[in-house]
Structure formats: structure tokens, C-alpha cells
Amino acid sequence: QVQLVESGGGLVQPGGSLRLSCTASGLAFNYYTIGWFRQAPGKEREGVSCISHSDGSTYYADSVKGRFTISRDNGKKTVYLQMNSLKPEDTAVYYCATDGGCGYYSGSFYSYLEVWGQGTLVTVSS
16 A cells, blocks of 8 residues: 655745655655655645656756755655745645656646645644
8 A cells, every 4th residue: 555654744934945855655766756745735736846757857846946846766766846945826736646747848747647645734823
């Protein structure tokens, strides 16, 4: 059974940083693309970033490009999301997900991933 466990969320002031982690079990991690989504209260789910399994290519939504960095450690079966220059509008529950794909289409980020973690809350507030 595939399981994804997120950690690292919390309360941070605007302009601050957080690093989220997503640790996987029950799958051949090296062969799976992993992505991050977020959902703010009252808003639709938004794809944030993903990292491919094949060559480690990374993809970002425009809203986080230049501020967030996704990376993976296959030996630890973990994907990280380093979030810098955080803004109040980054407040959301962040989920990692796998089993699917992602990329850019006509310059816009897209992702379709089927297996989800339970989420971790990020609150950006002074």
C-alpha cells in the first residue's frame, strides 16, 4: 500500500521560509514522479510543483516560481519543498502526491497525480 506522509508545516511570518518533506513507502520511489498541491480555505486545489522520476526535471506554478524549490532524495524516499519569501496568500494545506505526471503545456504548469498524503498546514501571518 502506497503511503505519503508530509511534514514541516507551521506558522511563519511573511518573508520567512519553511521546508516541507514528503516521505513515501510502499512504492519503488525512484520510478515515480512526485508533486505538491495546496488548497486554501474556500479555494480550489492548486498544483504547486513537481519533480520527475526520470531525469529530476522540476516544474513550478507561476505563483511560486522563483520562491519555491522542489528536490528529491531517492535514498531517503523523500521529496522536499523549500519555500522562501512566503506570502500570506501561500497559506494553505499542502499535499504531496504521486502516480501520474506533470509538466508545462503552453507555458502553464499542469499535473495529474492520483495518490495523496494527508496534508500539512502552512500559515503565513504576522
